[in-house]
């Protein structure tokens with residue numbers, strides 16, 4: 001009855017970090033309590049046995065007199081001691097309550113996604129993921145609860161960083177110098193898809209900066225400052241985080257896995273996103289764009305051939321990824337992995353295993369990552385089979401962009417849809433990701449279906465003003481037809 005999560009903070013992120021630090025043990029849970037709606041009690045029935053999950057088990061299942069309460073902060077937040085949350089963690093005894101409370105606070109957003117660095121045993125800058133940051137603070141909390149903490153900061157920190165290194169070793173990430181407490185924002189990133197995708201960082205290494213910078217620009221440009229876009233990224237991040245730490249660890253242990261993830265997933269996905277970006281900026285209104293896409297497809301095919309990728313590989317990827325994209329992650333029948341990670345089949349087998357283990361539904365991961373990959377590989381398979389058809393395929397690829405964006409998820413979990421917000425956001429998005437009127441029409445139609453009955457303003461008129469009006473009737477429809485269709489709007 002000791003460990004609690006503060007629900008007024010970034011509680012989903014805290015729970016995801018707890019889950020990651022106990023080796024994704026399904027025995028971890030949380031329950032709400034009647035007495036206090038602002039906190040959830042962490043429960044843990046341990047089934048993964050390693051040092052860090054043992055520690056969590058002790059924290060959760062020991063009756064310490066003082067409750068330990070974890071609060072996840074946004075990077076823009078301020079800790080109770082007045083210091084900025086950004087890149088920091090902070091544990092203290094809160095005497096405002098009786099019994100006193102041990103409070104654990106940390107930045108759950110890695111410096112607004114810029115990443116956080118610490119100093120490694122070789123003196124270089126190393127990653128400091130949120131899971132590790134939480135584990136570090138929990139070590140302070142554990143020492144306070146057991147009355148073994150010391151007031152001498154360098155000694156206390158050396159002991160806690162020694163603890164922290166246990167988790168680092170388990171995760172396969174660099175160990176920290178126990179006598180060096182320096183750290184800050186930026187540098188090695190870990191955690192946020194697209195903008196600060198650490199799978200991208202891990203696969204690119206030296207090229208990392210340009211590629212990641214470009215992704216971040218894409219994200220900011222296309223989604224601009226919209227609240228709904230940000231909500232989308234937060235939800236995507238939560239889903240992605242349930243699988244990405246494991247993939248990062250596996251890639252560090254297997255150069256072969258790293259190679260095929262880069263070749264079959266990360267490279268094509270970056271190509272596709274770049275295409276979407278250019279399509280939204282100018283491609284949808286520029287007739288020459290399809291020719292440019294065709295030229296690029298030609299180059300991509302040549303590169304794939306040079307890397308030894310054959311038509312059959314592209315085919316297998318297209319079909320397997322399409323299955324994963326629709327939530328059918330059980331690909332056991334095609335699994336024939338011996339852990340060598342050289343073929344698309346082995347990659348799909350590995351992915352299906354990882355996705356199956358996620359404790360969250362992966363709807364947004366499916367749309368954002370798997371659907372475009374499946375579509376792109378399907379086109380590449382056609383292109384590899386028949387070089388002559390490249391211009392037709394280029395046209396089809398731009399259509400894929402339109403369809404994909406038209407299906408963008410529009411269920412917003414943490415945002416109340418109000419007229420001002422929707423007006424501002426849709427206006428903003430129309431200058432970026434929804435520039436093409438065809439996409440706006442599709443999004444408008446779906447927003448009406450989803451929200452017409454639940455919002456407190458005239459959604460139809462709002463959408464009409466913003467030019468997101470669904471195509472209720474087309475020119476040439478009879479007046480009966482118009483009336484019938486209009487009533488559906």
Ligand SMILES: [Zn+2]
Pocket residue numbers: 136140157160
């Ligand atoms: Zn510390």
